[in-house]
Amino acid sequence: MIAGLLPVVLLLTGQTFAGLQLDSRKPAASEEQEPPASFRLGMGMGVSFVDMADEEALEEEFMQAGVGYDLDYPAWGFDIEVLGNISDRFRGRLGLTMNTVSGAYQEASASWEYIWLGLFTGGLAFLFGPPSTDVIDMSDMCISVEATGFYRLGGSDAVGFYLGAGPTYNSISRELRSPDTGVKGGGSSFGVLGALRLDQERTHRLLGCIPILLGVEAGYRYCPVEIDDEEAEGFTVDFSGPYIRVGNYIGL
Amino acid sequence: MIRSVPATWGRLALAATLSLLILACEDATYPFQQVSGPFDFYYVLPDSGLVSVTAVNSYLVQVRWLIENETQDQGDHSVYWDLLDDDQQVIENGLYFIRVYLDGDKILTSLFEVSR
Numbered sequence A: 001m002i003a004g005l006l007p008v009v010l011l012l013t014g015q016t017f018a019g020l021q022l023d024s025r026k027p028a029a030s031e032e033q034e035p036p037a038s039f040r041l042g043m044g045m046g047v048s049f050v051d052m053a054d055e056e057a058l059e060e061e062f063m064q065a066g067v068g069y070d071l072d073y074p075a076w077g078f079d080i081e082v083l084g085n086i087s088d089r090f091r092g093r094l095g096l097t098m099n100t101v102s103g104a105y106q107e108a109s110a111s112w113e114y115i116w117l118g119l120f121t122g123g124l125a126f127l128f129g130p131p132s133t134d135v136i137d138m139s140d141m142c143i144s145v146e147a148t149g150f151y152r153l154g155g156s157d158a159v160g161f162y163l164g165a166g167p168t169y170n171s172i173s174r175e176l177r178s179p180d181t182g183v184k185g186g187g188s189s190f191g192v193l194g195a196l197r198l199d200q201e202r203t204h205r206l207l208g209c210i211p212i213l214l215g216v217e218a219g220y221r222y223c224p225v226e227i228d229d230e231e232a233e234g235f236t237v238d239f240s241g242p243y244i245r246v247g248n249y250i251g252l
Numbered sequence B: 001m002i003r004s005v006p007a008t009w010g011r012l013a014l015a016a017t018l019s020l021l022i023l024a025c026e027d028a029t030y031p032f033q034q035v036s037g038p039f040d041f042y043y044v045l046p047d048s049g050l051v052s053v054t055a056v057n058s059y060l061v062q063v064r065w066l067i068e069n070e071t072q073d074q075g076d077h078s079v080y081w082d083l084l085d086d087d088q089q090v091i092e093n094g095l096y097f098i099r100v101y102l103d104g105d106k107i108l109t110s111l112f113e114v115s116r
Helices: A002-013 A053-064 A112-120 B004-025
Strands: A039-048 A070-085 A090-108 A132-155 A159-177 A182-200 A204-206 A210-222 A224-226 A236-238 A241-251 B033-035 B039-045 B049-057 B062-072 B075-081 B094-102 B105-114
Touching: A039 A090, A039 A210, A053 A070, A053 A090, A053 A132, A053 A236, A053 B105, A070 A241, A090 A159, A090 A182, A132 A182, A159 A224, A182 A224, B039 B049, B039 B094, B039 B105, B049 B075, B062 B075
Parallel strands: B033 B105
Antiparallel strands: A039 A070, A039 A241, A070 A090, A090 A132, A132 A159, A159 A182, A182 A210, A204 A210, A210 A241, A224 A236, B039 B075, B049 B062, B049 B094, B094 B105
16 A cells, blocks of 8 residues: 555655665656646746837828838747746746837948958958948837736646736836937836736756746737826837747746 | 950949949938928928928927918928927927928928937
């Protein structure tokens, strides 16, 4: 009876027969399984299909003025996050996310460096054309702190499927540069997000030692932020929209 | 003679390439006007009608009525902007659009970079 329970105990404690030197057999597949991770720390990348209505209006204004200004979609993001099991059913996530959107009007420029490079490379550099420089350059950045609670909808021992929501705090910065000027602005506000998550529940060992887990999250965030500047009068940098992100974590 | 022909062509090609590149290195001409002080803005009306001209900043906020609902004839016109806003304050450096409306429809948008 005790011998029968031993594999279960060892499985839960994460030890092998070989580690206890009770049995020199190679562990079976079931014995190699890692215990579920209750805490994970990691980073991820994501893409957001953001609203940016005011930035689109500015793009339209540039186009009407005969300036080929392009807003670069979608928004790409990077995040650092911590996930922890609150109970069997609930999981919490705390994340620091950075998203960016840029826009530019570019012109080809043949600088002296380009000419010299072309001459020194026997004309090879000329084949690729002159480099482009940003005449007008806009960059929007949003840094968000996200606290999300997730409820487990289902899944298996291997993966869990979660539904969650939570508040966000968003701080944005905006800069519009032209050849001789630069206009900066910023602001902050609270927002919310709702998301679905698919989390790997059992670690796999990278290089035989690093316990790695994967997770995918898709959702919608609402986080419009008005620029504080008096001149802006309600100009909103709006990173609201559907998003998807993929993260990899170290399970602890 | 046989060798000099390719050499001549080679020199010509090099000279042409350098000339083009040097021309390209001249001061850039942007599709907008750079201004450092008060200036006259010129525009053409395709028809006679009620005209408004406004200046807006890069947040698309109107900073100045340059002409407000004035009847003007078809043809060339100009308006003076002293780079002040409606409160007679000096505007900040940056990008500004001037919009021309004819009978309520926007017919022209021009971009200006204001830097002092």
